[in-house]
């Protein structure tokens with residue numbers, strides 16, 4: 001049994017910690033923010049590869065996570081449901097690079113006007129308000145601990161898994177990591193079952209993700225913006241655009257406004273750094289797809305540790 005210290009209690013840290021504990025390792029998690037306070041808790045969260053690179057590794061991690069989420073959706077307490085939805089496009093486009101990761105991918109024969117193209121597939125929707133506490137409890141049931149600690153630097157432990165998200169800018173001195181601000185509006189649920197995405201504008205991604213008790217409507221993708229406060233004007237724009245895509249949203253009651261800073265990087269960092277006898281497995285920079293990549297990355301981190309121990 002190897003002692004592993006995981007830094008970070010977002011979806012990446014918790015998923016890595018669960019996989020490592022399942023593999024028989026002695027796991028401790030330390031984090032400045034506990035699971036429901038993290039960026040991960042703001043995620044919509046739809047399985048959808050977005051703002052994460054490189055394409056080949058992202059497709060493989062996404063496919064692995066898809067299978068895991070589809071299995072976990074059989075357990076109601078996880079807060080996961082597989083729902084059909086559509087991505088709408090203003091111009092005809094080839095299949096997206098990640099389509100092989102989705103079992104039920106199909107082109108839309110007649111996209112609703114004004115859209116010219118689109119595709120539809122079944123995708124896991126992960127209600128993070130339910131899922132993160134479930135993951136936390138699953139981890140503790142495996143004998144691992146989660147402790148709050150704001151670290152000034154990575155600790156001097158023999159084996160660390162660094163899942164600190166945007167925090168790796170300081171902890172790993174990695175300035176290729178930058179925030180991509182995402183603002184969302186949470187509406188009351190009124191019976192919407194399908195999700196919708198309009199990804200035609202890189203600065204103003206629009207999406208509507210129904211969960212059991214509410215609907216997450218987004219959003220923005222503001223590169224380099226550190227502002228964590230919701231903006232009222234932006235919220236109005238988000239709702240107006242979403243209503244053009246899903247007219248049934250008009251008049252739905254607003255429950256909350258939220259902002260999260262996606263940990264964006266030219267490529268996800270998943271590698272081993274050796275410092276003398278110490279090993280640091282870095283796993284951060286998942287951009288707009290940390291939930292989508294979580295189980296695939298957690299399995300790779302665990303394999304790396306198990307095969308190099």
Ligand SMILES: Cc1cc2nc3c(=O)[nH]c(=O)nc-3n(C[C@H](O)[C@H](O)[C@H](O)COP(=O)(O)OP(=O)(O)OC[C@H]3O[C@@H](n4cnc5c(N)ncnc54)[C@H](O)[C@@H]3O)c2cc1C
Pocket residue numbers: 007008009010011012013030031032033034035038039040041042043044045046047048149150151152153163164165166167168171181182183184218219259260261262263284285286287288289290291292293
């Ligand atoms: C509006 C919005 C919508 C999104 N929608 C989706 C979606 O639909 N699907 C999807 O897959 N993804 C989505 N994402 C992206 C997803 O939320 C992120 O990719 C994911 O949360 C990254 O997870 P993480 O665990 O790496 O980081 P985080 O959740 O940020 O967790 C980082 C952890 O590291 C800890 N940490 C950092 N610094 C320190 C330190 N110095 N000391 C101790 N601990 C530290 C933090 O406290 C925290 O516990 C969305 C993001 C936003 C903002």
